[in-house]
Amino acid sequence: MRVVIIGAGDVGRAIAANLEASHEVVVVDRDGDVVEELTYSLDVLALEGDGTELETLREADVEQADLVIACTDSDEANVVVCGATKTVSDAFTIARVRRRTLLETWEGSQGAFGVDFMVCTDLLAAQAIVRISGLPATQDVDTFVGGLVRMAEFEIDADSPVAEMTVQEADCYDSLTFAAIFRGDEMIVAGGDTVIRAGDRVVVIGSAGSVADFAGDVVPSTTDDEEVIIVGASEIGFQAAREFEEHGYRPRLIERDPDRAREVAESLPNTLVMESDATDTEFLAREHVDEADVVVAALDGDEKNLLVSLLAERLGVDRTVAVIENREYTDLFETVGVDVAVNPREETAEEIVRFTRAGHTEKVAMLEHDRAEVIEFEVSPESVLAGETIVDATAALPNGVVIGAISRGGELVTPRGETVVEPGDHVVVFVDAKVLDAVIEAI
Template sequence: MRVAIVGAGEVGKAIAANLAESHDVVVIDPNEAVIEELTYSLDVLTIRGDGTELGSLRDAEVDRADLVIACTDSDETNVVVCGATKTISDAFTIARVRRRTLLETWEGSQGAFGVDFMVCTDLLTAQTIFRICGLPAAQDVDMFAGGLVRMAEFVVDPDSPIADETIYEADRYDSLTFAALFRDDEMIVATGDTVIRPGDRVVVIGSPDSVTDFANDLTMADAEQLEEVVVVGASEIGYQAAREFEAHGYEPRLIEQDHDRAREVAESLPNTLVLESDATDAEFLAREHVDEADIVVAALDGDEKNLLVSLLARRLGVDRTVAVIENLQYAELFETVGIDVAVNPREETAEEIVRFTRAEHTEKIAMLEHDRAEVIEFEVDEDSHLVGGPIVDVTSDLPNGVVIGAISRGGERITPRGTTVIEPGDHVVVFVDAAVLDDILEEI
């Protein structure tokens, strides 16, 4: 597949790095230093130019592209890039935007602006925050097969019931598959003999109820008892996160220092208590009983501010903190100093876009541990390597690093076992080590 990427910011770089080995990639960006860096770091063609200009698009031979991804930092620029592309190419176009209102406008008239698919970074991030907040100890959560299947990654505490158990001993859930463990810098594909150690991050795939039960057992908590939610910062992500909580029946509190912005979001969020104050004021946090919150979401404009707010919340005694980070390099630092989950908007966006470059029938992907592994949902056709016998047989010659996590057939979920037979038309959710991803995509 020939892919043209317009904009080599963090999102563009992440997508280019993910696709460079398996696709013909060209990147357009006006910044000479960025172009030079990409030229030496990735096996991609680079064009210094303006993606809104037909000359730059022609230089990149966009007329031969299968997919054009517009992911500059400007919503308007990305829309124009897609429109310009359509004048010289039949390529499928994707525009990355930040404003939800622009997404809603496009959804109301799909196909408008020359955009075939639109990704809203802030909305995706808010939805991710909501999913993660609903499960104790979860580092990542995603839904597959129209909500029939949930994937989640959890940290195993020393006092967890499954700590020091084998996968065989911990496998006491009817609709749950243990996919893998991340231990420091090592990834371990789960087998019955694999021992779960304290500090491991364990990835499970199964029914939403089973994953919730597993989360509750893992932490000896109740995922359904999330009541007090505090969102710090009425940035667009903070606002969208509060809106997500409202939409699911919660009544969050939102702290915003700017008077005009606080009033604006208060009028838009009828079930959210908006507090106008500086969230780094420890006395204010104590006075407003923020220590009683089940979770604090730091969504200010600035990684350092989000780190400070999260640390203050932990110091007050908040059980769980989630922080938005723009610089992905800070993710490990945040988690090392005690922030439970760091969510990166650019990573969420790249995850949503990359699925369009996967196998023809790929429905959804989730990247884990900064793209060290992926969970992929795809529709099986009659030519797939997975069709033709029990799972234990058809997967025996696949590379190590593949676990079939769940199957959806005709709207019904099937928990895969060795004797399960996959049929054409099934939707299969698979965990794949990134090191063997290209080989697996060729087989499935």
């Protein structure tokens, strides 16, 4: 597949790095220094130019492109890129935007602006925050097969009841598959005798109920209703509050700017908006912020979000989730005490990358900064899995693959050794990134 990426920021770079080994990739950016750096760091064709101009698009040979991804930092420029592309090419176009209102306009008339698919960075980040906040100890959560299947990555504390158990001892759930364990720089495909250690990150795939049950065993809950506090009415903070409301929560939101606080209060009927400085310790004590189950730091600025998260942790908040714009800060944030760092650009790259997979791959979730992926696909009659038991199907695939769940006719099938995979099944698998291309080809 020939892929043209307009914009070499964090999103464009992440997509290019993911695709360079298996696709013909062209990256266009206006910054000559960025283009030069890409030329030496990635196996892509990097061009300097303005992607909104037809001359630049022709230089990138969009006439022969299968996919054009517009992911500059300007919503308007990305829409223009897609529209200009459609005048000279039949390529599938994807526009990355930050404003949800623009996404809603496009959804009302899909295909408008020459955009075949639109992805909203802030909305994706907000949805990720809500998914992660809903399960204790999770580092990542995603859903597959229309919500029938859930994937979650849990960090195991020394005090967790499952610490020092084998997978076989811990596996007492109706529909759950232990896929893998990340232990430092090591990735371990989970087997029955694999021991779960304190500090491990365990990836499980299964029904929403079984994943929730496992979460409750990893960190036994002491309250029935979680209290959520969002710090910052940035667009992500606002969207997160809306998402929490839609999931039945009644969050509190702290915003320093009086005009912005008034604006979001009028749009969030089930959110208590408080106008204050979130670093005011007297205010935090007066509002009993220390009793919150989750504090989400969604201010405009990584440093501010780090400060708020560390302050919340010091007050005794159970869990902190921080929005970070700089992907390189993710590990740093989690090292110094932030429980989960959510990177909007990484969420966006994950959503876009699925369009570059084989035609039947329907969803992709990246784990541990692209060290592994969980993918959903429909089994074709030609697939090496079709008609095979799980034991034989796994043997036909490279090492580093775990079949986590199967959906058949809308019903969840928990894969066990003698379960037969049938054409038409929707299968969710965990894949080591090192063997991803071989797996994609086989399925």
